[in-house]
Amino acid sequence: MKKFLSVFMAGVMACGMLTACSGNSDSQTEGKVLYIGGSGPLTGDYATYGTSVKQGAELAMEEINAAGGVNGYTVYVKVEDDQADPLQAVSAYASLMDDGMNVSLGGTTSGACIAVSEEAYKDGLLMLTPSGSQKECTQYDNGFRVCFQDPDQGKYAAKFIKDNNVGSKVAILYEKSNDYSVGIYENFAATAEEVGLEVVTTQAFTDQSNQDFSVQLQAVKNSGADLLFMPFYAQQAAYVLTQADSMGLDVVFFGVDGMDGILEKIGRENQHLTEGVMLLTPFAASSTEENVVSFVNRYKSKYNAVPDQFAADAYDAVYAIVEAFKTAGVETDDETFNEKMIAAMTQITVEGVTGTMQWTAEGEPNKEASAVVIKDGAYVTYQDYTA
Amino acid sequence: MKKNLFQNMKKTSRKNLVTYLICFSFFAAVRIMGATDNLTRHFSSLLVPICINVILAVSLNLVIGFLGELSLGHAGFMSVGAYAGCLFAIKFKEILPAAVRLPLAMLVGGMVAALFGLLVGIPVLRLKGDYLAIVTLAFGEILRSVIINLNFTGGASGLKGTPQDATFTAGFAAVILTLFVILNLADSKHGRAIMSLRENAIAASSVGINANGYKLMVFSLSAFFAGIAGVLYGSSVSILSASTFDYNKSIEILVMVVLGGMGSIRGSVIAAALITILPESMRALADYRMLIYALALIVMMILGTSEKFMLLRHALSPRRLLSKAVKHFRYKKEGQNNG
Numbered sequence: 001m002k003k004f005l006s007v008f009m010a011g012v013m014a015c016g017m018l019t020a021c022s023g024n025s026d027s028q029t030e031g032k033v034l035y036i037g038g039s040g041p042l043t044g045d046y047a048t049y050g051t052s053v054k055q056g057a058e059l060a061m062e063e064i065n066a067a068g069g070v071n072g073y074t075v076y077v078k079v080e081d082d083q084a085d086p087l088q089a090v091s092a093y094a095s096l097m098d099d100g101m102n103v104s105l106g107g108t109t110s111g112a113c114i115a116v117s118e119e120a121y122k123d124g125l126l127m128l129t130p131s132g133s134q135k136e137c138t139q140y141d142n143g144f145r146v147c148f149q150d151p152d153q154g155k156y157a158a159k160f161i162k163d164n165n166v167g168s169k170v171a172i173l174y175e176k177s178n179d180y181s182v183g184i185y186e187n188f189a190a191t192a193e194e195v196g197l198e199v200v201t202t203q204a205f206t207d208q209s210n211q212d213f214s215v216q217l218q219a220v221k222n223s224g225a226d227l228l229f230m231p232f233y234a235q236q237a238a239y240v241l242t243q244a245d246s247m248g249l250d251v252v253f254f255g256v257d258g259m260d261g262i263l264e265k266i267g268r269e270n271q272h273l274t275e276g277v278m279l280l281t282p283f284a285a286s287s288t289e290e291n292v293v294s295f296v297n298r299y300k301s302k303y304n305a306v307p308d309q310f311a312a313d314a315y316d317a318v319y320a321i322v323e324a325f326k327t328a329g330v331e332t333d334d335e336t337f338n339e340k341m342i343a344a345m346t347q348i349t350v351e352g353v354t355g356t357m358q359w360t361a362e363g364e365p366n367k368e369a370s371a372v373v374i375k376d377g378a379y380v381t382y383q384d385y386t387a
Numbered sequence: 388m389k390k391n392l393f394q395n396m397k398k399t400s401r402k403n404l405v406t407y408l409i410c411f412s413f414f415a416a417v418r419i420m421g422a423t424d425n426l427t428r429h430f431s432s433l434l435v436p437i438c439i440n441v442i443l444a445v446s447l448n449l450v451i452g453f454l455g456e457l458s459l460g461h462a463g464f465m466s467v468g469a470y471a472g473c474l475f476a477i478k479f480k481e482i483l484p485a486a487v488r489l490p491l492a493m494l495v496g497g498m499v500a501a502l503f504g505l506l507v508g509i510p511v512l513r514l515k516g517d518y519l520a521i522v523t524l525a526f527g528e529i530l531r532s533v534i535i536n537l538n539f540t541g542g543a544s545g546l547k548g549t550p551q552d553a554t555f556t557a558g559f560a561a562v563i564l565t566l567f568v569i570l571n572l573a574d575s576k577h578g579r580a581i582m583s584l585r586e587n588a589i590a591a592s593s594v595g596i597n598a599n600g601y602k603l604m605v606f607s608l609s610a611f612f613a614g615i616a617g618v619l620y621g622s623s624v625s626i627l628s629a630s631t632f633d634y635n636k637s638i639e640i641l642v643m644v645v646l647g648g649m650g651s652i653r654g655s656v657i658a659a660a661l662i663t664i665l666p667e668s669m670r671a672l673a674d675y676r677m678l679i680y681a682l683a684l685i686v687m688m689i690l691g692t693s694e695k696f697m698l699l700r701h702a703l704s705p706r707r708l709l710s711k712a713v714k715h716f717r718y719k720k721e722g723q724n725n726g
Contacts (some may be wrong), residue, residue, distance in 0.1 A: 043677045081676060085631065086624045087436055091667050094432035111545055111628050118551065118625040136547050136626075177535045179544035179628070204530065207630075 028092025033071045034332060036061075038095035038130075038314075039089050039112065042081040046109060053108045053125050053130055054079035055303050056311030060318035061297075070322045071329065077318060082107060086115035091117050095251040103128070103321050104330045105343065106143070108310065110134035110150075110179055117143050120164040126341040128321055130313035133177060137365030142342050145312040145363060146320065146354065148282065150183030153256050156230065156369040157184070157280050157377055158191035162383065164371075165228025166278065167252050169200045171220040173213070173240065175232045177206040184231035184256055200225045210236050213243050220249065226251040234261040241266060241273045256278040260309045263377060274374045284356040284372045295353045309354075316352030323348045406653040410566065413660075414559050429667070431475050431555070435623045437663045438558030439616045442641035442660035444563045445652055446612035449569055451641070452604045452650030454586030457520040460475045460507065461613050462636035463527030464500045468614020470540050472496025473621035480550050489552040491559065493618045494504070500639060501607040503530075508606035516725040527637055533615025545628030553623035561619060562656075565612050566647065570652055572608070581605055581633040646687055 038057065064070060078099070080092035080307055089112035093104065106129030120127040123142040123210060128144045129137055133153075138145050148156070159270035161167055170192060175181035179273040185202075190201050201223040203216035217240070220228055222315050228244075228251045238261045244253075250277025255262070257278045266274055285296050285306050301306040307315075321341075328344040330337050350357050354386030355367035372379040396404070417434065420426040443461060450458045457566055469572040477487030507526050511519055534540045541601065570580050581601050583591040592598050621627045643662050666680045690696045701707065 042674070054589075077674065080670060085627075086626050087620070091429065091432045091436075092670070094427075095429040095667070095670055097428045111626050111630075114547065114626040115624050127629075134544060154528070175543075177543050177630070179534075179542075182543045208528075208532070 006010075017101060018076060032073045032332070033076045034070065034076065034322070034325055035096075035100050035102045035107060037078045037080075037093075037099070037101035037103075039079070039080040039082040039092035039096075039105070039116065040108030041084040041112075041156075042079070044083040048082045048308075049131065049324045050079070050081065050084075051306050051377045052310035053105075053314040055299070055305075056130070057105065057318050058306060058315035059295075059296070059299055059302060059311075060315045060322075064318070064322055069363045070326055073325070073332070074320060075318070076113065079107075081107070084109040084112055086111050089113070089116050090119055090243075095348050096116050097123070102124070102337070103132060103325075105314070105317055106137065106145075110137055113137040116286045124338045126321070126324070126338060126345065128317050128345070130317040134183060141361070142318075142338070143363045144345050144359050144365075145315045146244050146352075146357070146365060147309070148257070148367075148369065150180055150365060151187040153280065154184040154187030154189075154366070155191045155220040155371070156229065157254065157256060158195060158197055159187050160369070160371055161227065161254065162192075162195045162197045165351075166254065167225075168200050168232050169222055169223070169225045170226035170227050170229055171200055171251070172229045173216055173220065173238065174201045174202075174204055174230075175206065175210065176210075180237045180258060188229060188231065205227055205236075211239055213240050214247065217244050217247060217249055219245065220251070225251055229252055230255045230259065236264045238265040238270075241277070242270060245273050253277045257281040257283070257309050260284075264306070265375070268377075271377045274377070276381065277374045278371055279374075280369050280371050281309060282367055282369055284310050284370075284381075285312075288379075289353075290350065292353045316350065316354050316357070319352060320345075320348065320357070323350050402653070403574070405658065406570070407563070410559075410562060410654065410656065411456075416672070417431075417555065428690050429670075433663055433667055434555040435553050435558045435619065437660045438562050439554070439619050439623075439644060441562050441656050441660040442612055442616040442619070442665050443640045444618070444647065444655040445562075445565055445569055446609045447640050448644045448647070448649065448652060448655045449605055449612075451571075451644050452530060452648075452655075453573060453581050454602065457516065458523045458606075458609075459520050459634060459637045460523035460525075460643065461609075461640050462526035462632040462634065463523075463530040464504060464610040464613035464615040465536060465620070466527075466530055466632035467503045467617070468500035468610075469617030469621040469627055469632075470494035470534060470546065470572050471499035472569065472614070472618030473627055474539070474548055476552065476618075476622065478551055480548075485550065485552045485627065489557055489618075492552075492622065494616045496530070496621075497611040497614040500617065501611035503688070504607035504610025505603060507610075508603040508660055510611035512607065524634055524637070527553075527632070527634055527664070531629045531632055540629070541627070545626045547626050549621050549625065549627065551622060551625060552693070558623075560618055561615055565615070566652065568608075570613075573652070577604070609646065637638045639722075642684065646684070646691060648691070 011132055037156055040053045041047050042050045057077045061075050064075045070349050078097060082089035082092045091106045093116050105126050106127045108130050108131050112363045113129045114136045117127060117140060119139055119292055121142055124142060126142055130146045132145055133147050133150045135149055137143060142221060170184060174185040201219055203219055205216060218281040229238060262274060296307055324344040327348050328340040329339045346358050346361050357365040357367045359365055369384040372386040373382055375385060447461045450456055472495050473496040476488055511522055514522055535543050558636040580596045583596060584598055584601060588598055642660045644655055647658030665683060669676045669679060672679055
């Protein structure tokens with residue numbers, strides 16, 4: 001009993017010490033601080049997204065502070081864990097508010113972000129979410145986002161396919177249990193009808209049957225489609241590509257930004273399967289744009305990983321907030337701080353790694369969606385590929 | 388020695404009174420802290436979730452602790468109640484004021500969940516133990532799939548636009564109502580019948596206890612309160628998505644019940660509050676948070692069932708320490724008188 005107690009007490013003390021350690025590393029810099037807080041799933045099923053957002057945002061913070069901060073302020077970014085759960089996201093938001101947060105990055109996943117947007121609206125705080133793509137994330141005047149709204153991606157994709165004549169008979173495969181996938185699918189289907197793109201078959205799967213796609217792919221094959229639109233994430237896309245190859249399905253595979261990361265998921269030995277796969281994304285890690293190259297290199301050297309869409313969005317979000325802060329020229333303890341920051345958001349132009357952005361009063365970014373094609377295991381822009 | 392009112396009570400009433408006292412003093416403490424500006428935003432954001440989890444744990448305890456059957460579909464009942472109540476609240480958003488809307492929504496959510504409890508209860512009557520657990524688990528998953536595939540529930544993107552009516556006071560009232568019903572049921576003729584089924588179903592049936600009837604009653608009553616908790620959840624978060632109510636949620640509620648002790652309502656109340664607060668209070672640990680939370684759960688489970696720890700806890704219980712001190716004081720006094 002005594003032994004057990006002593007072990008238990010040692011455990012308690014170890015916890016205490018850990019708290020102390022992390023407390024130190026979190027301690028804020030002296031002087032005036034612009035506190036940017038956000039939340040995302042750092043643990044659980046969707047941990048990759050939250051971790052990317054955290055890393056992207058922290059990289060931006062380091063760069064800005066290394067360059068001397070902004071308006072005499074140092075920037076402090078803190079991303080809390082919410083496990084993609086709306087209730088936890090609200091608690092994380094409240095804990096950040098206790099801490100003195102000035103601007104919120106909202107949530108990483110749409111559901112969590114919608115819950116946070118409700119709270120941020122009550123406080124009148126500027127909220128710029130990197131990746132909350134559902135329409136309602138920016139339903140209030142104080143809400144903005146860096147990524148595309150789900151519906152917009154579907155619209156862009158359908159228009160792109162029609163305008164560039166990538167395919168004429170389109171098959172769709174989407175994940176019925178995922179809001180992101182459903183949102184894009186619905187708008188893709190609507191726009192396809194509008195622009196006169198023929199949809200020959202629509203197939204769906206759910207999160208309980210997301211590994212075996214043979215039934216759906218057989219239906220696609222029988223329909224005689226020449227393009228398969230796949231608005232879902234890279235993991236499932238990797239299964240689809242492998243299974244499509246083994247049954248000899250010869251179509252153009254067309255994905256959206258969630259498919260970013262397909263090269264890592266499918267692995268080097270299967271890389272030939274991705275040849276000619278197209279995806280619509282505002283960010284491509286292999287882009288030759290100067291700012292993207294430097295972002296990717298710094299990210300790689302710091303985290304030993306290639307940044308994905310989420311990291312790039314978060315990186316841009318922090319820069320956008322800083323830009324708005326510069327434009328607003330207001331102190332954080334000013335009564336009109338929130339008002340001026342929100343007003344500044346629609347005035348700024350940010351040349352980010354996901355494109356040059358300006359924001360509408362509705363909170364949507366105006367930026368170009370570009371399509372990339374995978375060639376020899378690397379992204380090239382569609383224009384380069386066809387040329 | 389003349390006994391006071393407290394000592395004159397039945398043992399169970401005395402126990403129940405302590406449970407109510409714990410709840411009311413927590414409520415009073417929070418209110419006082421709020422009035423004196425000592426309440427952090429973070430802690431106040433946890434108040435409604437605490438109420439939700441307490442209701443869930445107490446109602447699941449009715450099935451697990453009193454009826455002695457393992458149900459893994461509690462999150463399913465919660466989701467049905469949540470969707471029904473929230474759809475009702477959305478419909479009457481403009482018509483009814485918040486003070487009327489929330490209780491009515493809770494009633495609707497609870498009734499619909501109870502109906503589903505009855506529906507599940509009928510086939511489940513024929514099953515026991517592991518089989519019952521599997522059926523209830525499957526039921527929860529089926530519900531989730533159905534909700535995702537329906538249009539009026541918002542499908543995969545979730546139900547939005549529920550008025551945010553839930554307050555700590557409303558949640559607290561729901562907790563007290565739940566406790567009142569379940570504690571009284573447990574202490575009634577019906578409660579004893581239910582517990583006799585747990586101890587020995589054959590013996591209970593032989594003395595004329597309607598096993599099927601009681602099982603159905605427990606299932607639907609437990610579902611009713613899960614539904615109420617669901618409505619409270621839906622009214623405190625602006626988005627209701629079916630993926631929240633997966634089997635992990637059911638397991639989480641089960642953990643609260645097991646941690647608090649099966650059959651102990653007070654234990655469920657305390658464990659539910661603790662499990663809600665614990666992971667949030669460790670936010671400062673950053674990356675280690677979930678690791679240490681899991682470790683803390685394991686330690687609590689081990690200590691909770693360790694006989695030696697129970698002896699220690701008994702030795703250190705406030706009542707014992709108090710009576711010891713009183714004895715000691717008396718002894719001293721007597722010694723002085725004698726000397």
